[in-house]
Amino acid sequence: MKRLTLLLSLLLVVGLVCAGAQASTTHKLKAEVVTVDSQASTITVKAEDGKEMTAKVDAPAAKSLADLKAGDKVTLTCRDNDAGQHEAIVAIEKAAPKSGDANPPKS
Numbered sequence: 298m299k300r301l302t303l304l305l306s307l308l309l310v311v312g313l314v315c316a317g318a319q320a321s322t323t324h325k326l327k328a329e330v331v332t333v334d335s336q337a338s339t340i341t342v343k344a345e346d347g348k349e350m351t352a353k354v355d356a357p358a359a360k361s362l363a364d365l366k367a368g369d370k371v372t373l374t375c376r377d378n379d380a381g382q383h384e385a386i387v388a389i390e391k392a393a394p395k396s397g398d399a400n401p402p403k404s
Contacts, residue, residue, distance in 0.1 A: 330369040335362045354386045
């Protein structure tokens with residue numbers, strides 16, 4: 298019985314270590330929408346530093362692509378691999394319009 302308990306404990310620890318090693322990180326990026334391709338699930342944005350990038354959008358976040366148009370301000374949640382390289386966009390938040398905005402987005 299002690300061997301079985303020890304073996305199960307060891308397997309649990311190994312599983313937790315392996316799961317942690319494959320975890321990815323995320324970061325937020327404020328940007329302006331340049332183009333949206335709903336069929337390809339990609340978005341091209343211009344970051345605050347002026348650089349443009351095109352990125353793949355994961356399925357749950359891709360639903361919001363239909364509500365975006367060029368010029369929209371967004372905050373993207375980007376998933377990175379362990380090496381810090383960009384993998385995909387996992388969430389898109391449209392910025393609230395500034396007060397006094399002549400053309401606020403429709404709900």
